[in-house]
Amino acid sequence: MTALIALFWRDLRRAWGSGALWLPVVFFLLVATAFPFAVGPDAPLLARTGGGMMWVAALLAALLPIDRLVRPDREAGVLDQLAVRGFADEAVAAVKIAAHAIGFGLPLLVALLPAAALLAQDATRVQTLATGLAVAIPALASLAVLSAALTANLKGGSAIGGLLVLPLAVPMLIFGAGMLDPSGRGAMKLLGAASLLLTVIGPFAAGAALRGLRE
Amino acid sequence: MTELLRLDGVACIRGDRLVFEGLSLALGRGEALWLRGPNGAGKSSLIRLAAGLLRPAAGTVTRRERIALIDEAAALDTELPLRKALDFWARVDTVDGPAVTRAMDDMALASLAEVPVSMLSTGQRKRAAMARVIASCAPIWLLDEPANGMDDAAQARLVAGIAKHRANGGAVLLASHFALGISDLAEIDMGAFV
Numbered sequence: 001m002t003a004l005i006a007l008f009w010r011d012l013r014r015a016w017g018s019g020a021l022w023l024p025v026v027f028f029l030l031v032a033t034a035f036p037f038a039v040g041p042d043a044p045l046l047a048r049t050g051g052g053m054m055w056v057a058a059l060l061a062a063l064l065p066i067d068r069l070v071r072p073d074r075e076a077g078v079l080d081q082l083a084v085r086g087f088a089d090e091a092v093a094a095v096k097i098a099a100h101a102i103g104f105g106l107p108l109l110v111a112l113l114p115a116a117a118l119l120a121q122d123a124t125r126v127q128t129l130a131t132g133l134a135v136a137i138p139a140l141a142s143l144a145v146l147s148a149a150l151t152a153n154l155k156g157g158s159a160i161g162g163l164l165v166l167p168l169a170v171p172m173l174i175f176g177a178g179m180l181d182p183s184g185r186g187a188m189k190l191l192g193a194a195s196l197l198l199t200v201i202g203p204f205a206a207g208a209a210l211r212g213l214r215e
Numbered sequence: 216m217t218e219l220l221r222l223d224g225v226a227c228i229r230g231d232r233l234v235f236e237g238l239s240l241a242l243g244r245g246e247a248l249w250l251r252g253p254n255g256a257g258k259s260s261l262i263r264l265a266a267g268l269l270r271p272a273a274g275t276v277t278r279r280e281r282i283a284l285i286d287e288a289a290a291l292d293t294e295l296p297l298r299k300a301l302d303f304w305a306r307v308d309t310v311d312g313p314a315v316t317r318a319m320d321d322m323a324l325a326s327l328a329e330v331p332v333s334m335l336s337t338g339q340r341k342r343a344a345m346a347r348v349i350a351s352c353a354p355i356w357l358l359d360e361p362a363n364g365m366d367d368a369a370q371a372r373l374v375a376g377i378a379k380h381r382a383n384g385g386a387v388l389l390a391s392h393f394a395l396g397i398s399d400l401a402e403i404d405m406g407a408f409v
Contacts, residue, residue: 006306010292017294077288084266084284085307214268 003087004095011099015065024061025107031057032115043120050119051129051180057115058108058133059169062140063162065104069096069148074213083214090207093145097202101141109133125180132176132191139195142202143169149209168198217244218279219355219386220265225274227260234260236273240403242355247377247387249394252405258390261405262286262359265388283353285361289344291332297343298328301350308351318349321376322369337364342372349376356380356387362395370395 035053036046073079082092109130116126147161154160171194178187218241226236234257242248250258263269264276266284291300298315305315319325322342327335335343341364348356356377362370374395377387394400 002309003307006303010303014292014294075288076293077286077290080266080268080286080288081284081290081304082307083268084282086281214263215270 003085004091007082007092007095008099011096012103015068015099015103022107024064024104025111027064028054028057028061028108028111029115031060032118036118046120047122047125050116050121051125052177054112054115054119054121054129055132055173055176058136059140059166059173060162061108062100062104062137062144063147063165065100066144066148066151066161069100069145070152070210070213071148074152079210079213088207089210090203093149093206093210094203097138097141097145097199097206100144101138105134105137105141108137128179132179132188135188135192136172136176136195139172139198139202140169142199142206146202146206146209149206149213152209152213172198218242218277219244220279220388221275221277222261222265222271223275223277225261225264225271225276227257227264227269228272229260233272235405238274238403242386242388244354244384244386245381247381247389247397247400249397249400249402250388250390250405251392251394251402256405258405259286259359262357262388262390266357278355280354281351282355282357283348283351284357284359285341285344285348286359287363289332289340289347291340291343291347293331293333295332296329297324297332297335300332301343301347304347305350308353310350310352314352315346315350318346321349321379322346322372338366338369341365342369345373345376349380354385356385358387359390360392361389362391362393 032054035050039045039049079092083089112126112130112133116129121129143165147165150164151161172191175187175191175194178184179191181187220242222238222240225238227234238261240248250261252258260269264271266282267276267278292303298319301315301319302312305312319328322345324342324346327339332340332343341361345361361373365373374397377397380387
């Protein structure tokens, strides 16, 4: 367990130290900044559409750093060294998912505040967005690590990886955005269910992909 | 003599190519075995089989102790000073700080402790990888071309490190183009199993 904690802190340090953390957050804020320019300064329109736009931006932001999640460790031999020490690939994947969820998830929630202000979201919608994103972040991290593991051997893998896992994230997008609809009462539960499913499956799927990298 | 590592009738297939088959070996405490052969003979593949990184197409691999591995990748975080990069693996291996200090001393790396790994030369990185192996306190060492890029002095330290490990009851499986001048070294010609 001590070793896995050491691995978790290492991944978190590398995410925060290498700039991998800031890339998705900056992307998220840039989308929130650019969107009003595209649709015009119509506050009611922004308020109505901005929430959904933030969900799309958060989803894409989670997938942005996938090139840095697995490939560097594979090339540096770190994954081999962990396997030699008997760590299950699923455990390594779970640690990477946890580190990515914390590494990009927390700053994303902080960035939500200025983004919401730019998109004319009121306090209730900000609260709903924050709750939905907090529920979805482990699943988004899970998908990102799965995608990174699947494409670590491929040149230009991050683009392919995004295409691979984007369909899997669509239910969360639908239910997350659905939470913003006053009539969408069950959306929160469905989002939770979708997130739980992806978060539980993620380490096993990503672990199998990590194992495949060695063959 | 206690067996630490045993391979029975293993075969290795990479892609569609049979690399070797019918290979058996046993490694006990204090023993060292040199895998020799030309490029492509399967030395590195055998090391990876022994490490559990590849599954044998046939046969069995039995490991009775922890393993430390050197291959072409140093597995050290390049942005960190050398000491901190080695400390990470010490935490993973749950060994204490003095073990890292001793390993760095054995490989003459003390003066490079604060130098980022990215600034180290090829030979220095190999020495650092060797220090990682020494600090791990693993009884089985799997060394794949450990002397690549090392100068004569570093090779002498590597040989001394291997001798010390064997004297302490460790075992060494060495894949190399040359025997490094190690005495009392059993050998396997990988070319015989193709």
